[in-house]
Amino acid sequence: MPAAPEAAGTVFGDRLPLAVAFCEQLATTGVSHGLIGPREVPRLWERHILNCAVVAELIPAATGDGGVGAGASSGETRLSVIDVGSGAGLPGLALAIARPDLHLHLVEPMLRRTTWLQSVVDELALDNVTVHRGRAEEFAGRLSAPVVTARAVARIDRLAAWCLPLLDPAGVLLALKGSSAQEELDEEAGALARLGATSFDVVGCGDGLVEPATVVARVAVSPEHRPGVVSGGAGAGSAGGRARDARKARSGKSAKSGRAERPGQGRRRST
Numbered sequence: 001m002p003a004a005p006e007a008a009g010t011v012f013g014d015r016l017p018l019a020v021a022f023c024e025q026l027a028t029t030g031v032s033h034g035l036i037g038p039r040e041v042p043r044l045w046e047r048h049i050l051n052c053a054v055v056a057e058l059i060p061a062a063t064g065d066g067g068v069g070a071g072a073s074s075g076e077t078r079l080s081v082i083d084v085g086s087g088a089g090l091p092g093l094a095l096a097i098a099r100p101d102l103h104l105h106l107v108e109p110m111l112r113r114t115t116w117l118q119s120v121v122d123e124l125a126l127d128n129v130t131v132h133r134g135r136a137e138e139f140a141g142r143l144s145a146p147v148v149t150a151r152a153v154a155r156i157d158r159l160a161a162w163c164l165p166l167l168d169p170a171g172v173l174l175a176l177k178g179s180s181a182q183e184e185l186d187e188e189a190g191a192l193a194r195l196g197a198t199s200f201d202v203v204g205c206g207d208g209l210v211e212p213a214t215v216v217a218r219v220a221v222s223p224e225h226r227p228g229v230v231s232g233g234a235g236a237g238s239a240g241g242r243a244r245d246a247r248k249a250r251s252g253k254s255a256k257s258g259r260a261e262r263p264g265q266g267r268r269r270s271t
């Protein structure tokens with residue numbers, strides 16, 4: 001197992017032993033259960049654990065009033081975050097370890113993966129994580145939070161169609177992306193607006209901690225946004241969306257109708 005770099009101490013503080021235990025799980029059972037490739041083991045810290053944990057910079061501190069999603073337990077004072085397509089717990093478990101003031105809801109459809117995720121949660125005795133088995137779309141109206149995260153799950157238009165219905169009013173989707181982030185946002189600006197996004201931008205995280213910086217596509221919804229409402233459709237208005245709509249039409253299924261509002265779009269880029 002690779003040794004924890006110095007930055008890990010800065011990011012995880014007194015929870016570093018939990019991060020080391022997570023790294024151990026990834027390097028052993030994560031590989032043997034097929035959740036992470038063996039070639040990733042030497043770079044687990046830099047490319048995966050730290051790269052994900054630094055996204056905590058973009059998540060506000062819990063205010064004490066809960067910020068609790070529809071699916072979260074009552075009485076919860078931690079800020080809820082939904083991680084869609086958690087896979088091997090990235091970024092969900094890395095964030096839960098770095099930020100005990102958050103409650104992470106890990107949404108993952110594959111049984112093999114949710115079983116592994118739950119075993120890691122139990123092994124590390126994390127009391128701020130709930131594992132949910134299912135596709136993000138199935139949780140619209142059942143689970144919501146002020147922040148939704150996702151890494152390597154889908155292109156931004158499809159991801160927004162799945163994730164924006166999980167956002168509370170004025171909530172934000174943080175999609176960990178590579179260098180394609182700005183291009184994807186530019187290409188899917190219309191689709192994002194139809195899906196209810198009011199602004200989007202690209203931000204870099206982990207300055208001085210990870211190299212290169214983690215690139216995040218940030219998509220926000222308005223204070224009037226209603227959780228559970230699925231507007232537009234995956235890739236509505238995009239070439240991919242039109243192709244999917246055409247396939248649905250040919251197969252006799254109707255494409256989802258869209259709210260055709262076009263709110264203002266932010267395009268600030270900072271790194």
Ligand SMILES: C[S@@+](CC[C@H](N)C(=O)[O-])C[C@H]1O[C@@H](n2cnc3c(N)ncnc32)[C@H](O)[C@@H]1O
Nearest residue numbers: 084085086087090108109110135136151152153
């Ligand atoms: C390439 S993996 C990425 C896993 C992890 N986020 C990471 O960065 O290592 C994509 C994950 O998204 C999950 N996934 C695919 N479609 C999904 C959906 N509609 N809702 C939730 N998860 C989904 C897959 O099961 C898979 O675990």
